[in-house]
Amino acid sequence: MAEVFIYIAAAIVGVALLLALYRFVKGPSDADRVVAFDVLTIISISAIVLAAFVEGRGIYLDVALVYALLSFLGVIAVARYLERGF
Amino acid sequence: MKKAQDFALLFATLLLFWLLLNGSVAVDVVLVGIGVALLIPFLFRDSLAVFSELRVTPQALMAALAYAVYFVKELINANIRLARIVLSPSLPVEPGIVKVRTRLKSKMGRLLLANSITLTPGTLTVELDDEWLYVHWVKVESADVEAATTSIVAGFEQYLEVMYG
Amino acid sequence: MSMFFDLLGGLLLVCGAAFLLFGGLGLVRMPDLFNRIQAGTKATTLGTLLTLAGVVCLRPEWGFKLLLIGLFILFTNPISSQVLARAAHRSGTKMSDKTCVDKLEEDFGEKP
Numbered sequence: 317m318a319e320v321f322i323y324i325a326a327a328i329v330g331v332a333l334l335l336a337l338y339r340f341v342k343g344p345s346d347a348d349r350v351v352a353f354d355v356l357t358i359i360s361i362s363a364i365v366l367a368a369f370v371e372g373r374g375i376y377l378d379v380a381l382v383y384a385l386l387s388f389l390g391v392i393a394v395a396r397y398l399e400r401g402f
Numbered sequence: 403m404k405k406a407q408d409f410a411l412l413f414a415t416l417l418l419f420w421l422l423l424n425g426s427v428a429v430d431v432v433l434v435g436i437g438v439a440l441l442i443p444f445l446f447r448d449s450l451a452v453f454s455e456l457r458v459t460p461q462a463l464m465a466a467l468a469y470a471v472y473f474v475k476e477l478i479n480a481n482i483r484l485a486r487i488v489l490s491p492s493l494p495v496e497p498g499i500v501k502v503r504t505r506l507k508s509k510m511g512r513l514l515l516a517n518s519i520t521l522t523p524g525t526l527t528v529e530l531d532d533e534w535l536y537v538h539w540v541k542v543e544s545a546d547v548e549a550a551t552t553s554i555v556a557g558f559e560q561y562l563e564v565m566y567g
Numbered sequence: 568m569s570m571f572f573d574l575l576g577g578l579l580l581v582c583g584a585a586f587l588l589f590g591g592l593g594l595v596r597m598p599d600l601f602n603r604i605q606a607g608t609k610a611t612t613l614g615t616l617l618t619l620a621g622v623v624c625l626r627p628e629w630g631f632k633l634l635l636i637g638l639f640i641l642f643t644n645p646i647s648s649q650v651l652a653r654a655a656h657r658s659g660t661k662m663s664d665k666t667c668v669d670k671l672e673e674d675f676g677e678k679p
Contacts, residue, residue: 321577325618328584332614335591339603347600347655354647355594355607358640359587362618365633366580369622377632381423384636388643395647395654422631481586481613484606488593497602499656520645521612526605527645528652538601538652 326366332359350394357387405447412443462565469561473518476557480523487540498542499528502535502551505559511566518558525554576624583617586610600655608648615640 336359340352361380368376420435421427487494506512516527516535524540537554544550593606619633 321580325577325580325584325621328581328588332584332587332591335588335595336607339594345600347651347658348603350651351600351604351607351648352594354651355590355611358611358615358644359591361636361640362583362587362615365618365622365636368629369626374629374632377629377636381632381636381639384639384643388647391647392650395650398651398654399657419635422635425631477609477613480609481589484593484609485586485589488589488596488606488610493596493598495598495602497599499601516649517642517645520649521609524605526601526608526652527649528601528656538605540602540605 322366322370326363326370329359329363329366333363347398350391350398354387354391357383409443409447412446413439416442465561465564469558469565472557472561473521476518476522480521483523484540494541496541497539499536499538500542500544500550500554501547502537502555503533503547504535504551504555505533506562506566508566511562514566515555515558515562519554522558572624576621579617579621579624583614583619583621586614586617588614590614601652604648604652604655608644612640612644 333356336352336356340349340356343349361384364376364380364383368374368380416439417435420439421432424431424435504512504515506515512530516530519525519527519535519537526538527535528538529536535555537550539550539554543553587610590607590610593610594603597603597606616637619637623630623633
């Protein structure tokens with residue numbers, strides 16, 4: 317029962333990832349790419365949590381947490397660069 | 403006295419997070435947690451003042467609870483509105499950056515306000531300048547400072563004012 | 568009872584995924600950077616929170632860690648979008664033609 321929902325959810329998350337990836341590739345400005353990257357990471361966190369559930373491996377949750385942490389720091393760093401950069 | 407209170411608060415928060423992260427209360431886990439949770443507040447001891455701005459009174463706790471409920475309601479509301487805009491073929495946006503004023507004095511209160519504004523219907527805090535907030539609005543209803551303040555800030559402010567002053 | 572939680576969890580998962588999709592769609596459709604940030608952060612925050620809540624229903628023993636991830640996202644997501652928006656405005660990102668007012672530009676003018 318729950319399996320059906322998970323596959324539907326995973327498919328939708330996949331489409332969302334593709335949309336964000338489109339913006340990431342297309343740009344047009346660097347800031348657009350950073351926003352797309354930020355959204356990509358957040359969607360990926362959901363994807364990792366779904367993967368953890370499907371595989372039944374709790375250790376993946378730590379991966380998701382560290383991923384969230386690193387992406388936050390990365391976005392802040394790039395924003396700092398944009399502010400001073402050009 | 404105040405410093406000790408800040409220190410204890412951050413220590414307790416960090417230790418709680420550590421225990422949640424580990425999901426166990428084995429002796430070694432707890433010991434490492436206590437060590438790290440002592441070290442971090444010690445390293446940042448000069449910038450802990452933001453924690454003591456939170457009031458701990460029954461009214462403040464009630465306000466915090468009401469704030470949480472209101473926040474969740476607004477978050478869902480924001481997303482439904484946004485989904486409607488994104489899904490409609492004509493894309494009915496009318497963006498702009500408006501200026502609003504807050505009565506909150508504390509840094510933590512302003513940070514929470516700015517965060518809440520960012521997550522609620524069609525608004526995004528762009529810049530903070532003392533009591534002035536510059537807010538990007540997907541559908542500008544009014545460019546006037548007073549009117550914008552009432553419709554964006556007032557809802558959260560009434561709770562945050564009790565919590566932080 | 569477990570049947571109920573299975574159903575609830577599945578529904579929450581699908582709702583969360585739908586909001587993530589709206590976030591992605593907004594990111595593609597919105598006319599300028601600031602609107603994209605809005606669509607991107609708001610929809611993905613709720614989407615992720617709902618997904619996490621769904622997994623909590625299906626796997627209650629992961630509750631603590633999922634709560635931690637949710638809290639982290641709830642606090643950092645608005646901050647990162649705020650910082651990005653500020654950086655973009657300061658570095659002079661073009662706003663959409665539909666923009667009707669920009670008080671920040673009026674007050675601060677061209678940022679160095």
